[in-house]
Amino acid sequence: QEWKNTFATWNPQDFCNISKVSLPPESYWYPPIFILERVNGKNPNMDYMTVMHNGGFNSTQPFQATLTCSLRIFRFPFDTQTCNLSIASFLYPVTDLVMKTKRTPAEMMKASQSFLLTDGEWKFTNLSIIEYIEDLDDEQFSVVTYMISMERQPILYVLNLILPTCALYLLDMAVLFGPSSLEDKISFQIAIILGSSMLAVILNNILPTSSNRPPVIGTH
Numbered sequence: 001q002e003w004k005n006t007f008a009t010w011n012p013q014d015f016c017n018i019s020k021v022s023l024p025p026e027s028y029w030y031p032p033i034f035i036l037e038r039v040n041g042k043n044p045n046m047d048y049m050t051v052m053h054n055g056g057f058n059s060t061q062p063f064q065a066t067l068t069c070s071l072r073i074f075r076f077p078f079d080t081q082t083c084n085l086s087i088a089s090f091l092y093p094v095t096d097l098v099m100k101t102k103r104t105p106a107e108m109m110k111a112s113q114s115f116l117l118t119d120g121e122w123k124f125t126n127l128s129i130i131e132y133i134e135d136l137d138d139e140q141f142s143v144v145t146y147m148i149s150m151e152r153q154p155i156l157y158v159l160n161l162i163l164p165t166c167a168l169y170l171l172d173m174a175v176l177f178g179p180s181s182l183e184d185k186i187s188f189q190i191a192i193i194l195g196s197s198m199l200a201v202i203l204n205n206i207l208p209t210s211s212n213r214p215p216v217i218g219t220h
Contacts, residue, residue: 001030001031002058003030003057005028008057009053011053018053022048022050023048024047024048025047028049030057032089033087034088034089035065036143037083037085069081069082069083073215074215074216075215077152077154077161078152079215080125080151081149081150084147084148086145086146087143087144087146088144089141090141093139093140093141097142099131099144100131101129101144108129121152121153122150122152122153123150123151124148125150126147126149127147127148127149128146131143132145160202165196168195168196172188175188175192
């Protein structure tokens with residue numbers, strides 16, 4: 001966070017060329033902000049801010065937040081999800097406090113990609129920023145929303161679920177129309193039914209359940 005306080009200025013030449021100092025946040029006013037979608041968070045104990053001689057304040061506090069998102073998994077495992085991170089301060093209306101982002105979405109995207117691990121199940125694809133005014137109780141408040149898009153990496157599900165399922169269906173058709181005897185066909189069919197049952201159990205365990213619309217792979 002960065003802001004200016006015209007009442008907190010000094011001439012560095014009068015104070016041994018000191019152009020900035022670090023102070024605890026309770027020494028000066030700072031804008032209280034809230035993460036609207038936050039469910040659980042972890043804030044390290046780094047409660048200090050930098051004050052510049054021209055009245056500029058800089059407060060950098062790392063914060064880890066756990067958010068909830070509405071999943072759309074109809075195309076699972078080839079789905080793309082979007083989660084919102086909204087920051088607002090409902091203590092001060094826009095006449096007193098207006099929040100603006102310092103960096104562009106492209107700069108934020110590049111910085112986020114340098115920190116995010118992309119070797120897991122999800123791949124970070126896009127980041128967009130929306131600045132708007134929220135009407136609440138006959139007052140207007142400044143809100144900044146970060147829209148984070150994540151794409152699921154489907155290679156694990158393709159290898160462990162889709163390919164074995166297709167192989168079972170192809171084997172079923174080959175045995176059904178093959179020149180084998182009736183006893184052999186029955187034995188193969190029983191084996192295929194058992195394999196399909198095992199895949200159904202695996203599918204039930206790995207499919208996400210937090211969606212109003214079931215995935216298309218689970219309905220076939």
